[in-house]
Amino acid sequence: MTVIDHGADRPVHRQLADLLRADIAAGRLKPGGMLPSQARLMQMHDLGPVAVRQALAILRAEGLIRTVKGEGSTVMVYDRQPYRVAAGADVEIRMPSPEERKQLKDAAAGETEMPEGVPVAVVKPGPRKHRVLLRGDRWRLVFGDEPQS
Incomplete structure (x- = not known):
C-alpha cells in the first residue's frame, strides 16, 4: 500500500485523491464498487476528516466517483x-x-x-x-x- 507523505510539498488531500484515482485506473476499485468509508480512509492514511472530504470532492469533480448521502461513495459506472x-x-x-x-x-x-x-x-x-x-x-x-x- 502506498502511503501519504505528510512532509511532502503536495497537500495530503491531493495525495489521497492521487492514490484513489490510481486504484480506480488499475481496477483495484471497480466501477460500481464502494470506496472505503471516510472513517476507514482516515484510519488507513492517518488523515483528518477535512483532508478525506477534500480528496473525495476532487474525484467527484472529475466524474470518477459518486457520493450518496448516507450510503457512501462508489466508482462511477458509465453504461450509457x-x-x-x-x-x-x-x-x-x-x-x-x-x-x-x-x-x-x-x-x-x-x-x-x-x-x-x-x-x-x-x-x-x-x-x-x-x-x-x-x-x-x-x-x-x-x-x-x-x-x-
Whole structure:
C-alpha cells in the first residue's frame, strides 16, 4: 500500500485523491464498487476528516466517483444509451446546479437527487427544438453520422 507523505510539498488531500484515482485506473476499485468509508480512509492514511472530504470532492469533480448521502461513495459506472445530437446543435458539458440535480433524480432507484460527481450535457436545440438536459451517467452523445452502436 502506498502511503501519504505528510512532509511532502503536495497537500495530503491531493495525495489521497492521487492514490484513489490510481486504484480506480488499475481496477483495484471497480466501477460500481464502494470506496472505503471516510472513517476507514482516515484510519488507513492517518488523515483528518477535512483532508478525506477534500480528496473525495476532487474525484467527484472529475466524474470518477459518486457520493450518496448516507450510503457512501462508489466508482462511477458509465453504461450509457446513445443520444443523437442534431446537426448544428450547441452542446455544453458541465456539472449540474442543485436544482438540476433534483430535477434529474431517479426516483425508481430511490434517489432524492442526482448524485454528486455526475456531469450533465445541455443540448440546444435538441431534436424537439428546446433545451435538453441529459445525465452524463445515462447518456452518450452521438454526433452527425457516427454510428450509435
